[in-house]
Amino acid sequence: MRIFGKVRHRPSASWRQATDRAFTLIGDGRYEDAGALLTRAADMEPWLSESWFNLALLHKFRHDWEQARAAGLRAVALLEREAGAPDWWNVGIAATALQDWPLARRAWQAYGLKVPREPRDQRDPDAPEGLGEPSGMNLGSAAVRLSPEGEAEVVWGRRIDPARMEIQSIPLPSSGRRWGEVVLHDGVPHGERVTAAGPTYPVFDEIELWAPSPVPTWVVLLEAASEEDRDALERLAADAGFAAEDWSSSVRLLCRSCSESRMPSDEGDGPAHPDPHDHSVPGHPGPLGHMTNGGAGTGWVPERECGLAAPATLVRGLLDGWVADSPDTREWRDLEEVC
Known part of the structure; x- marks a missing residue:
C-alpha cells in the first residue's frame, strides 16, 4: 500500500x-x-x-x-x-x-513538550548542558490515584515532570504512601476534578513509588472548637515544613465509577485545609455517589480525626504548641503512628 x-x-x-x-x-x-x-x-x-x-x-x-x-x-x-x-x-x-x-x-x-535547559554544573565546567534531570517544567497541580488496582485513593500533588508527582495530601494509611513521596504515574488521566472557580485537574494512575519519604504519618484526635482552631494546626505544621490535614472533612468516599469520572472538588489553594481527596469503595456510598466525612452542611463538629506528617521528634511539640496558643478551645489525644 x-x-x-x-x-x-x-x-x-x-x-x-x-x-x-x-x-x-x-x-x-x-x-x-x-x-x-x-x-x-x-x-x-x-x-x-x-x-x-x-x-x-x-x-x-x-x-x-x-x-x-x-x-x-x-x-x-x-x-x-x-x-x-x-x-x-x-x-x-x-x-x-x-x-x-x-x-x-x-x-x-x-x-512536543518544552523542557527547560539545565544549567551547567558549576563544579564541572566541561559538563554538557541539558542532560540532567528535567526540572522547571511548571506543570502545576494534579491528582494521582494511589494503588489503582487495589483499595484506590486519589490524592493531590505537584507535578515534577510529565511522569512524576510529589504527594501533597496526607494519604490514608491503607495506601501505604506518605506525604512528600514521589510517585511515577501513567500518562492517560482516569478522571478529572473540577473546582468551583473553574480549573479542571486530571487524575493520573500511580505506576509505582519513585522516591520514598522519611516522614511518618500519624493520626490524632483533636478537639477544635472552631474551623479557625483546626486551620491553626495546619498552618503551624506547614510553617515547620511539614503537613497536617483534617481527614474528617478532607476525605470523601467514592465508588470507582465516580472516582474515574468528572467530579466536583472544593477549592484548595488557600491557607486552609486542602481539597478533598477520594477513597474508593464498592458501590455508591451516598445518594449522590459520594460522601464527605464529617457531614458537610451539618455544622461544625469539634472532634476531628487529623492526619499529621512530621518527624517523631517534632510531632508532639507541634500539637502541644497548638494547644498552648489557645488552651480553652483546643485539645489532642490518641496520637498514633500509622504509616
Whole structure:
C-alpha cells in the first residue's frame, strides 16, 4: 500500500488476532501469556511501530523498565510522524523510572513538550548542558490515584515532570504512601476534578513509588472548637515544613465509577485545609455517589480525626504548641503512628 510516495504495510490478520488476544490477556492480568503473543506479533511484523509500542506497553504494566525502554526506542525509530506520538510518552516514563535523564528529555521534547535547559554544573565546567534531570517544567497541580488496582485513593500533588508527582495530601494509611513521596504515574488521566472557580485537574494512575519519604504519618484526635482552631494546626505544621490535614472533612468516599469520572472538588489553594481527596469503595456510598466525612452542611463538629506528617521528634511539640496558643478551645489525644 503506497501513501504519498511511502510504502505502508498493513498488518496481517494473524498479527491482529495475536495482538487482540494479547490485550484480552493483559486485561485479565495474564502478562506472561500476553508477552508471548506480542513477541510473536513483533516477529511477524517487525517494521510496524505498533508491534514495539504494544510490547513497550506490556513491559510498562510489568514494571520491566529496561525492556520497556528497549521496545519503546524500537517503536519510535519506526514512527512516520515527528512529534506528539504516544510512543514517545512511554519512552519518557521508562527513562524516568530508570533515571535516564538524557533520554527522558529527548522523549518529552519529541512528544512536543518544552523542557527547560539545565544549567551547567558549576563544579564541572566541561559538563554538557541539558542532560540532567528535567526540572522547571511548571506543570502545576494534579491528582494521582494511589494503588489503582487495589483499595484506590486519589490524592493531590505537584507535578515534577510529565511522569512524576510529589504527594501533597496526607494519604490514608491503607495506601501505604506518605506525604512528600514521589510517585511515577501513567500518562492517560482516569478522571478529572473540577473546582468551583473553574480549573479542571486530571487524575493520573500511580505506576509505582519513585522516591520514598522519611516522614511518618500519624493520626490524632483533636478537639477544635472552631474551623479557625483546626486551620491553626495546619498552618503551624506547614510553617515547620511539614503537613497536617483534617481527614474528617478532607476525605470523601467514592465508588470507582465516580472516582474515574468528572467530579466536583472544593477549592484548595488557600491557607486552609486542602481539597478533598477520594477513597474508593464498592458501590455508591451516598445518594449522590459520594460522601464527605464529617457531614458537610451539618455544622461544625469539634472532634476531628487529623492526619499529621512530621518527624517523631517534632510531632508532639507541634500539637502541644497548638494547644498552648489557645488552651480553652483546643485539645489532642490518641496520637498514633500509622504509616
